[in-house]
Each structure stands twice: as C-alpha cells, then as structure tokens.
Amino acid sequence: MELFKATAVYTLYAWASRRMRNETIFKSLDKLVQKHPQKICFYYESEKWTYSHVQTMSFQVANFFQAQGYRKGDVVGLAMSNKPEMVCIVLGLSRRVCSLYLKIGVITALINCNLKGDSLEHCISVAKCKSVIFGSEMRNAFQEVWSSRQQSDKPQTDVTLYELDRYLDGLYPLSQKLSLPVGKSEASLGTFTTNDFTSCLRTTSSKPTVCRGNGIGSRDQEPHFYDTLVYIFTSGTTGMPKPARNSHSRQYQYQLNLFVMISGGYFIMDLQKEQNNIIYCPLPIYHAFAWTGIVCSLIYGTPLVIVPKFSASKFWSDIHYYKATICLYMGELCRFIVNQPPQPELERNHSLRIMMGAGVKPEVWEAFVKRFNVKKFIEGYGSTEGNCTLVNMEGKIGAAGYIPCWIRPIYSLVVIKIDEVSGEIIRDENTGMAIQCKEGEPGELVGKIVDCFPTTRYEGYTNKEASEKKVARNLFRQGDRYFRSGDIMTIDCFGYIYFKDRIGDTYRWKGENVSTAEVEGLILKLNNMRSTIVYGVKVPGTEGRAGMAAISDPDGTLDLNVVSKGIDKGLPSYARPIFVRCVRSEQGLSMTGNTSVHTTYLESRNFMITNSNNPSFSSITNRII
Template identity: 40%
Template sequence: MYSNQYLWSWQFTWIVLKTLPRDFRGLMFLIKMKLDISHYNKSNFTIGKIFESLVKKHPAKPCFICEDTTWTYQDVDNITNRIGNYFYEAGYRKGDMVALFMENRPEYVCIWLGLSKIGVSAALINFNQRDMALVHSINVSNARAVIFGGELSQAIKDVLPQLSKTIQLYHSGPLNTNDITPVDLDAALVRTSSFPPPKVQQSFKDCLFYIYTSGTTGLPKAAVVSHTRYYYMTMGVRFFFKITGEDVLYDTLPLYHTAGGILGTGQAVLGGTTLVIRKKFSASQFWNDCIKYNCTVAQYIGEICRYLLAQPEKQTDLHHKVRLMFGNGLRPQIWREFQERFGVEVMGEFYGATEGNCNIINFENKVGAVGFLTRILPFLYPVTLIRVNEQTGEPLRDRNGLCIFAKPGEAGELVGKIVKGNPLREFDGYANKSASQKKIVYDVYRRGDSGFLTGDVLSMDQYGYMYFRDRTGDTFRWRGENVSTSEVEAVIHNIVKLQDAVCYGVEIPGIEGRAGMAAIVDENNTVDVNVIAEGLKRSLPPYARPVFLRLTKSVSMTGTFKLKKVDLKKEGFNPEVKDKIFYLDSKSGRYEQVTPAVYHGICSHKIRL
C-alpha cells in the first residue's frame, strides 16, 4: 500500500514533467514584460512613439486594409499627426478626454492614436449604445468633445439635450441628419499639417483610453487602459501565439472592445502586422475575405465560430491560409469540429478582463481551456480561484478570515493579487473610483492584502488548465457582449411603470452564453409585451434586449428586498411553469408566446433567435 505522501510526491513529479515546458514559456514572457516595461517607463515611451519606430522601419508597408483601401504605415502616421496638430491648436492638452463614437474603420484607430500623441485620452464608446446608456458613457468620461461617425448622427441628436452645453461635437463621414451642426473633422484635417505634433511630456503609465465594461452591476463602467496595459495585453497574444510582422490579421470585432480594439489593433500598432478591418462581421463572407486578403491569422468570439459552422459547406472552406484563430468563448463541443472543417491549425483561447490583472492564455490548443496557471511555482503569477457563496457571490472565509482557495476540480471566482508598483499586478480601475472599490477583495492570501475580483467563476484541473464556468453578480454574456441586468431592468421599469421586474440569463442547449430573460410582475394582466418590445428597441442595443419575457403574479424576495433569481434561472423558458412566457421573434421583432412546440423548436435550433 502506497502512503499518501508517496502518492502526492509522484503526482507532483508527473505534473512538473507535463507542465514544465508550458510554464517555462510563461516565465519567459513575464521576464520579457518586466524588462520591456521597465525600459519604456524609464524612457517615457508611449504607444505613439513605438508606432513611429515602425513607420521609420517600413513606411510603405500596409498597416490597415479596409474595403479594398490600403493605408500604409506612413499614411496612418500622417493622419495621426494631423489629428494631434488639429486638437493641440484647438486648445486640447494632456489629461483632456474626447469621446469616440464610431463604427469600425481605420479612422477609428487613427483618431485615438493621434490624440495620444498630444497626451489626450479617448473614451471608446460602444456604437450600439443609445438613450440613457449613451448619455451615461459620455458624461462619466468627462469628455470635452465627442467625435462621432456620420452614420451615428441620429443617435447623437437624440441625446444632445442631455449632454453638457460645453461639449464640442465633431463628425467624420457624411451626416445622416441635418438637425445638428458639428465641426466637419475630415475637412478640417485636410487643412492641418502632417508634421509631428508638439512634443508633450508623457509616461508609459498614463491613460491611453477608456474601454467600457458592464462589470457586474449597473450602467457601463469606464475602465482605464494605460499605455502599459495596452502594450502587455497586445504583446502577450503576440508572444504566445507567435504572431509576426509577416502575418495578415483579419479583425471583424468591434474596435471599442478589448479583443478587437487592443489585441487586434495592437498587432499593427506595436508589431508591424497588417490588419484587415471589416466594418461588420459576416458569416458568409468571412472565409472569402480571408482568401482575398491572404490572411494568416483571424480573431473570433465563440459565437463567430458557431455562425461559421452553421454556414453551408463550400469547396473553398479550406482554400484560405489562416493558421491561427484566437479569441474567447469557443465551446469545447465544437472546437475539434471547427478545426477539422476549416483546417485551422491552432485555436488560441484567452481569458482576461479589460481592467483586470489576471489575464491567462491557452496557446497549446488544449480543448476547452481558457488559459493556465502554474502548479509548480504559483507565487510567480499570484492569480487564484476563491470559493464564493452561490446565492450572494460573496467570498467564503476560513476561521482566520482569509479567502478559501478552490481545489482542482472545484469552481471558484478568479482573483488576481494586487501589487502596487508592479505593472502586471496593478489594478488601474475605472474612471469612477467608487466603482473600482467594488471590484477589490481584501485578505485573500494574508491579512491586509487585496485582489481584483473578475466576476467570473472558473475551475482548474490538476495541471493548472482553467475552464470557464459562469458569471457572478448581475451580468451575463450573450452574443459576445456582457449584459448588465440592472440596466435592462431600469429600461423595463421606465416602459411598464412597474416596481418589480427582474432580468437574468438562461441557457439554451447548444448555444454560447446565456439568453436574456425578464420576469415582470403583472398582477392585473395589463402588460402588453409588444409595447415592451418597442421600448426595448428604442433604448437597448440588440444583444441586451431580453430574448424571453415571463409575466408573473409575483417574484420572491430576500430578506433585504432583493429579487431572487436562482429559481427563475433554473425554470428558464420552459412553458410548463404556470406563468406565460414569450420569446422575441427575430423576423417580426415581436414577442410571441412559447408553447411546448415552440420550446422544442428553440431547443433543437429549428427556431432561430
């Protein structure tokens, strides 16, 4: 009979042998980042300066390609210089903020990069936002100006009365309404010098831009992205996935998001990789574009992979040169099927929060894993899983008041230790400092320390590979976007004027994420679900509109008068419950009742949502 100590020793030796090459590569990256960031900090480098070094190296090389138009590195540098000069001459200085509200196109990157050359930061606003969410995002950034795409003129016009009278408006591209009079930025830039703008004293630690994240509660939060954060997030993907300047990257993701706007654009801005930008994802054109532009790398979110698999098979499915696709949310159930059908050698998953300090990555094509943590020397990268109360999401504590770590196989919330002065371990937080405090947990490893709460529940196997389980708090993920339940609830309250309404995410078999569902108290049968449909359409982006509605006589509450969601989530959209349940018909845009036949149609994917 072997002793427990002997078995433990043998198992640990086996883990070391299995994971040492992987962990060594991770260690090399940490060392490289520490040296790079230390150098850039001492030299007061910025993302703009690193980009300028690439311009000098290969000015004629394609930087961006969009709709058959090629922008060389020199072209991009000239435009960013014009932007920097124009806004400097207009009186904008280091520390000022400009909101950027525009659909995908190369100008988007040029604007925030040009502003950064004079120390001005950009607030990258989701172009799907409307109404109060848009007002909130602009106002919380304290922006002096809003630069918007002409295609979004109507959205700006609708919220203009709720914005500060001192905010200056600029537009790029033709306006689609004549009722506002912003400055034509395109025309102004033609008259502006393309020589480098005035030198401004900056630091690699300064804010580059804000990216908005729903977090776990409330309206969108403006997460601070420093030059340092942009650098190491970009270079992490580049290092582990071996992306080079010879690659051509296909990016169909929104440029206001971390995936498309940092991990995608960063490969061009910092690494010399040509970036193909598409204004909007198209499942039918995805591989055609990759073939047309000779793409070797592409980005995805889980939904993209599913949409591509749902396309009819074509002879050209294997005619592309894409060797690597990276992103997050790829379901384990379709991982191998996707690779076999489309011949992509490596699917690279990663996990990270825009504002967080615990990014992890899976560069070994490990099916289902979103990243790894070393089991050999865990102190090198102090990220861990802590056990939480399933009902409240609060961390569980041991008798000493410290967090309880989840063991391999157990679910826990991912937490990263905060270490002041270490750029890889700091938590830059949000523009709203009180919102930042809500993401910090204390007494994790020892008394007095602190950690960043990701809001995500994961599990770890014996080798340190991490697997995504769920979101904590009041946020769920749908169509590749984080949906804030409190934001949806606020909109519903405004529409139906009822006190009790609760939003949550429910699972649909075989579909990534959770579909939004709202339970609304309707004691007197007075709620018109299609009035709700019209109101939601006006106030929420498509991904945030509840897929299902449930009209109920009452909703259970906790002792502190919080609506209980656990039972509602378990019951889902099954029509066997006593309440009426409706689903959003994607063709008519109206809510139709869920019958047993409809329920089975949704579960079998015969009815598409």
C-alpha cells in the same frame, strides 16, 4: 516548456525596456514610419493604409485638438463602426513627437456604436467627455440623445460634437465622400448641429507642431508610459457600463506580450521574422481584445485587416482575399462560422494558421479545427479592467488558460470558495482568511494586485468607488489585495483552468456582456415603474444566455406591445430581452433582506417552452439565433 519560459522572460524584458524608454504606443508607430513608411499598416475593404498615412492623420488630429485648447487628461468620446480612422484618432489624441514638438495626451473614450438613448448618454456623461467624434451612421442615435438633453431639466455639460463619414485625403482623394458642412445639418435634423470633422482636418497641418511658450511643452504635459490611452467600457459585474482605464503600459503588456506567450513563443517569432503574416480582426474596435491586433500592427509592423462588420458568410472569402494567417475571435464568432454551409474550395485550402481569442466552447473548438484545417487555436481569458489574464499555451481543448507552478510566485491567480447565491467570499471560521478551492471545485478566480509588476497591476475604472468594489482585501494575509474577476472557474491537477459561469448582474448574449441594471432601467420607464428583474436564461442550441424580463403584473394590464417597441428603440439587439414573464403572484418577485429582487426562483423556472401554456409567459421577439 523551456521555450515558454524563455518567452516569458523576453516579454517581461521587453516591457521593462519600454518603460525605461517611456515608449508610448505612438512612439512605436513613429519608429515603424522611420523604418518602412510605405509598408501596409491596415487593410480596410479595398483600401491600403500605410504607416506613413496613419502617422500623418494622427498629426492632423493632434494639431486640431491642440489648437482647440485640449490638454493632457481631457477626454474625447469616439463612437463609430470599425474604420482605420478610429486608430488614427486615438493615436493623434494621445500623441507626442519629441521634446520640442506637440504634446497633447488626451484620452479617448471608445463608445459602443450600437448604443442608443440613455445608454449612450450615460457613457458620454460618465466618461466626462469634452467632445465626441461620431460616425455618420450614428447620427440618428445622437440626434435622439441631444433632443432629450435639450428637454431635460437637469444641468447639462457642454459637449462638442464632430461628425465623420470617412477621411481618405492622401489615400484615395478621388473617392473622398463629402460630409455635412461645419456647423450645419440637414433640415430633417431640426436644431441638431454637428461639426464636420473631415473639414476640420483638411484645414489642419499634417506636420508636427513646434511648441512655443504657453506651457504646452512642459514636463507635466509629457505623455507617459503609465498614462491612460483609452477608456474601454465594460458592464462589469453590476450596474451600468463603466469606463475602464487602459494605459500604454497595459496595451503593451496585457494585450500583446502576454498573448505572445500563449503560443509558447512561436507567435512572437512569426511576427518578427516572417514577413507574410497578416492579422484578420473582425471584432469591434471598441472591444478590448481588438486592440491585441492593433498593438501588434503598431509594434511589430504586422499588417492588420480591419473588418467593417463581421460576416460569417464572407469569412473565408475575406481570408483568401487578404491572405490572412492569424484571426482574432470571440467564442460566438467561431460558432457562427461553423454553422455556415460548406464551402469546400475556400474552407480547406487557405492561408489561416492561427485562431487567437477567448470564450470558444470545447465542442465548437473541436469542430472548427477538424472541419477547417486550422493548425493552432490560442485560447485565453481576461477582462477589460482586471489583472486575471490566462493563456492556454498547449491548445488543450476546453481550457481557458494555464498557470505553471514555476510562475505562481510572481503571478498569483487563485480560485477561492464563494457563496454561489450571494457571491460573498467564504472565509475560514478560525483564521478569517479565504479558502482556496480544491482541484475540480468551482469558485471565483481572483488575482493578487502588485502595482510594481506588469502582469499584476490593476488600473480599474475611472470611478474610484467602482474600482474599489472589485478589490477583496485580507484574503490570505493581512494587507493583501486581490482583484475579483466575477467568474466561476475550476482548476485541475496540471494547472489548467476552466471557465464555468459568471456571477453578478450580467449575462452574455451574442458575444456581448449585458448589464441587467441597464435593461431594467429602460423597462421600468416603459411599464409605469412596475417591479422588474432582468436575468439570463439558457436556450438549447445557442451560446451564452438570452435575456428574460420578469415584470410584476398582478392585474393583467401590462401592454407588451409598448414594452416591445420601447425595447427595440432603446437597446442594441444583443441587449434586448428575448422573453418576458408577467408575474401575477407575490412569490415570483419576492425580495431579499436588502430589498433586492430574489432571482433564484425565476432562474430555476427558466422559460419552460415544452410544458407551458401559461398566459403569463410571452416571447416578445422571434430573433433567437
């Protein structure tokens, strides 16, 4: 406990020191380059990216977009599968070198590379992207979106497209892959044209640009500790994906310093004193938790393995190949590894010491530790946009986190009573204040918002109205503000907190949050606007909830083939409903008082595989895993 307290004090001191120095993420990179420029920053397959190479590419990115007239506050979308170039682009767009040198401060919107159609178009529009850099693997998805834009009657904002396969100049020049020429495209793409980002960078200086005149070097252009570094999209509790603000400050505090606390101090000593640590990151870079590893690499000089795409069958081979000691995970990832056939030579005699992440089920946790001989599990809890960050410092199996009594006055997280059907906060009839749950009683986790303190800041979404919807006021005293997590939790007598379920209009499948509104919107287009409700259902032997769509079909004319093909084309695999219920009675899609569909009855019916020969129930896909 004393070590935990010391670590908490250290992290707060480190955060405050960086704020005083206005130390942004790229400044931390520049410091590492001065100390050991040729040290490995990223491993990617057989490639080795040094800190010097990462800095050089970030200079090229900054110089190019500065020459194109980009300024602080502009937004550039980034949509591609995992590769080191993504981090270099983020750093370059946000970069500033010194008082006389280039200052750009552009925000990067990290877009899910699995998105298609309306979902992809929505993310580009809602983030107000001035341009988008996308990977060649997403060319077809962008072609489809741009074709729809050209056919649409709605006014469209001009968005410049840059396409990037790989940029390996200075790393492995002989193996450099060639992309499309600037402004040209293959004949099969019709009128869809993109700018080749590789060619753009090759014609750009790799040295920091000295600012002369034109106001670019003015003080208001200076990237600041509290400035937004990236937008990370989250489905939230309702509606379409929303871009959440993530500042340099938040990257330091929430995704690094609080997570060093979860090991009770040993983790930070490992990073600073031991030279043999390597972090293995199989998570997509557009995911907030992946930035825990990225920021560790850019601050402490700990090499990071960026995995192109997670493979459970290759996991232990990779651990041995890179000699990784720390692995980042989300709950589903651990289950996939446990379900693999035994590999005695690889899965017991390895270098992996720490698994660090969130969302693992207790039974998976126990099986993982026992089978694979991993010494420490560091389980946490948090959200992309919120201030409710929890840590399980003692490795108590099943707990999402721990709040010791001594830290509660400055880090106020509370579980409060809510109506489990409507999600409304239950207030005391006499005082009008919220009611705190007793030990073991389920309720919603909320976190007090105090902007001047690092662990309680709330940066929210780009949309002020959406940000305000996540804030509850006057819970325990007049004028207070609390962030609503949207998650049902319980707390025990020792201060350990346990996750129970999500509330609102999302469910989790294949490790991703799925927005029901997004899926419903697509199905409505496919079924001639029949009344539709999408929700998650429990499937035995799987984690999370599988998607189920209930569609009004009173006359039995719904064409499931059209619906199935449209879902496959328009949604990423994790967002596709597994089941469809054709509802032919009024009871199935009854309305609540506010004209929304009442899901309680449908959810209670689930999919009833064992006792249903009902033709109104169909499985539109056999991809249950």
